[in-house]
Amino acid sequence: MSNKTKTLIFLLVLLGVLCVLPLILSTYYLGVVTSALILGILAMSANLLLGFLGLASVGQAAFFGVASYAVAIYTRSAEGAAWSALGIGLLAALGAGLLFGPLAIRTRDIFFLVIMLAFCQILYGITYSWRSVTGGDDGLPGLARPDLIPGVSLDNALSYYAFVVVVFLLVTAGFRLFVNSPFGLVLKGIRDSESRMRALGYNVWLYKYIAFTVSALLGGVSGILHAYYYGCPNPADFSLIHSSSALLMVILGGPGTLFGPLAGSLIIVFVREFVSSITDRWLIVLGLAYVCTVLFFPNGLMGTIASMGKRSSKDRLQTKESLSEPSKQESSADLVSADRSK
């Protein structure tokens, strides 16, 4: 079975599970899953940078926040404009990506991390002090969910969940196409050796710039969904906790994998949900989970599952034919980049 069919099967299974969930879950837990899916998209945007370019960003919330504010500000000025509001939100995130990109991708490693953090803080400062437009620290409450098609309101838990599921699956499929395209392969090449790719004649800067912008766009998608889900963009959207938990989701789930970010966001959202009803110190539990991940599964949840599967198939191969060809070992449907961190 090729990787492609496995991904397809996985995607269909996911779709099936997501379709069944509303039947067995209460409204409350449906909401929790919705918010996990929304954060999953944000994690996916961080994953594009971390998993495919090797750039750890603690500033994904910048695009997230820009898009959610754009939607809220636009909706306030123009009544009843659902589709155009979505478009404006995406444009804002795209604009932010295009603007910050040239500055950010000049740097790498810790410098990239810090410059993204700085962008986030600048935006936080602007939203906090520009009261007349952004509502300052009170945020912009009162953003109502639109009727996407006349008659179908998103204003209840189930319909909004369905909407988020559709967007999530589209984004996931798009992400898979993107990273498996020749373009995505070049990105992996850049991650592994930037100088070699440059020597081969690739315009590394342009590739990075485009990837950065796409990541910004994904962050924007998540921001728009988040804005409509809570109905209240506020400066905390740009907070460090927000950005770093997106990064944490990727690391937990497995950088460079397709479903890792979703797994990470599900874990974090449900652990928080469960732990916060027992103790107020849930960040400690999150920290422990993070330490465990780094110690035991440096490839994240999905990466570990994949490599476990790989090892068992390797054992089988060795006993049967005592032959192993690296290309046949990719057993997980999920593993987009199998050879990472070797």
Place this chain on the structure above:
Amino acid sequence: MKRRLFTSLTRLLVLLLMVCVPSFGIHTLAQAAEPVKVGYTISLSGVYTALGVDLRDGLNLYMDEIGHKAGGRDIKVLVEDIGSNQVSRALDAARKLAEKDHIDILAGVVGSGSAYALAEFVEKHKIPFVISNAGADDLTQRKSNPFIVRPAFVNSAGSHPLGEWLYDKGYRKAVLMGADYAAGYEHVGGIARTFEKKGGKVIQEIWPPLGTKDYAPYLAKIDRNADVVMVFFAGADALRFVKQYADYGLKGKIPLAGKGYLVDDKILPKQGKAAEGVVTESHWCLLLDTPENKRFTEAYTKKYGHPPTLYSEQGYLTAKLIADTLNKTKGKVDGAKFTEAMRSLEMKAPRGLVKFDKLGAPIQNSYIREVKKVKGSWQSVPIKTYPMVNQFWIWSPEEFMKMPAYSGMKGKWTK
């Protein structure tokens, strides 16, 4: 081989734990709705932690006094930490309380941003909402809804009498100073408006950012011709500000006046002599001489080992408001009707008599206090009481709400 097996097993175990632990949550089913459930969303992490802890302790004290029972029903309080200024976290907590725990009443909330968002939430879910702290004016003015009642305060309500008092004291030229955010504009704006209405003049506005570490450049800017400096700072900001105000020789030259948070009972011992003579306004003071306050202060000190703060009293009153209303409705909680019952209540609180107006804001005494040394320790001593102050002061609600909101008045007072 054995070692490899062991690591694999450990991996598997941790993996299992990480995946399974969260899913347990799904199976905890909501319990039968026998007791009245009160969701108490307060800040137990972040910059508002101290406030959240006092709000919780105050509420618990009253609940213990009545044995968690009122109107013939048990009261179950579900405390949720909503962080400080994390609006989406506050909404998550509220959703959890409403949709999973099926609370009857929502209470708490320290920060105003979260309060605005929750105000919309309760309107949608038709849950009575008792705001125990968040003071933003518009919660019970331009953006009020039929579910809100606030046994705490309205930012600018207590400022109005202070502005008049300062004018009557003979001050004519004022410098406004406050932390650069909505609460700062509202607290200071209220003082400025009544001060100007009487004939006083604002000659300068200075707005240092929230959390400023060094006030020296801002203190240097103060116009030395001023008769009084009207300020709003709270918490660690207030501690630093008052100390630096004295260090830079301004104490004794230009009188300092502001809202009670400037010298609240937790930081006053650390400010010490630097705070001498500072005039503030508050809706509650430790030294208030009412039987209710004496009983409250003694019980609180006995239980927790330290004297209460105004937040403790607000938590206490939140519990009293809920319990008294349950007694009145015989344990029935019915959305907006319950809020209506709460608003019609008259309570003898530690801070004095408390009533509510049509929009849910408190009508209560406003105390002007001065920092003096009492029996060897620095205290805010009440020197004048403005009885039963309402949030619109001398104006009618319509008149008042037609004037520009204080939160948009930054930079416009000197004109």
